[in-house]
Amino acid sequence: MTNAVGSIMRSLTFQTFSNDERSEMQRREEEHKQRELNEIANRIIEKANFPARHLIDLEPEGDGWKKLSSRLASKAGSGFIIGITGARGTGKTLLGAVLARHEAKKKRSSKYQTAMGFFLDVKEAFDGKLSEKAVIESYIKPKLLIIDEMQERGQTQWEDRLLTHLIDRRYGAMHDTLLIGNQTKEEFTKSLGDSIASRIIETGGIAVCNWPSFRTAL
Ligand SMILES: Nc1ncnc2c1ncn2[C@@H]1O[C@H](COP(=O)(O)OP(=O)(O)OP(=O)(O)O)[C@@H](O)[C@H]1O
Ligand SMILES: [Mg+2]
Structure with missing residues (x-):
């Protein structure tokens, strides 16, 4: 039953978004991840004591x-x-x-x-x-x-x-x-x-x- 619901949800998700929308969502998610990583990297470098x-x-x-x-x-x-x-x-x-x-x-x-x-x-x-x-x-x-x-x-x-x-x-x-x-x-x-x-x-x-x-x- 759970599997059937999951499968319906997945197919709905795929039907709800066009290919363009999905790739835009992936791009934004990637951008967000990169921003987070850069913030972490900046904090590490700030603490490292470089001139x-x-x-x-x-x-x-x-x-x-x-x-x-x-x-x-x-x-x-x-x-x-x-x-x-x-x-x-x-x-x-x-x-x-x-x-x-x-x-x-x-x-x-x-x-x-x-x-x-x-x-x-x-x-x-x-x-x-x-x-x-x-x-x-x-x-x-x-x-x-x-x-x-x-x-x-x-x-x-x-x-x-x-x-x-x-x-x-x-x-x-x-x-x-x-x-x-x-x-x-x-x-x-x-x-x-x-x-x-x-x-x-x-x-x-x-x-x-x-x-x-x-x-x-x-
Ligand atoms: N590959 C590079 N390309 C362009 N500029 C560079 C490069 N490497 C270093 N510089 C610049 O040259 C200057 C000297 O670099 P750095 O202070 O790293 O040299 P160093 O070998 O540590 O010198 P020192 O032995 O006097 O400490 C700095 O202003 C730095 O930003
Ligand atoms: Mg030096």
């Missing part, structure tokens, strides 16, 4: 940049640890922001911070605002973490151990991590230490942005 400059909509240029951007997107979600190094202005931070936006559309969280900012956050825990553990957890939780300006750190034992601990926890959780710096590939690898370098070899590698700077004089 406003790197959230501006622009049409990216450069074959090398675009190829690396696609490669990052294709590896997203695999639990990668990838290093990106290269000269000033080659679009490294933008690569991170674009990847985060790509991920946000899949409802995956991101966090952006400079290496110095990370250490300052942990040091602030000593003042009692949050526990050190809670600060570190907030860096483990996001599905994508971008640590920028890796060259701007003192490389004290405390910093190195903290960074290794963070990367190892993220490696275990299979959360993606992008480490950005601008030394040579060799200097960059050496500064990361054996433990992080080994995890990078297994999960992603180090990409070198060897194209000219996008920062040009007006």
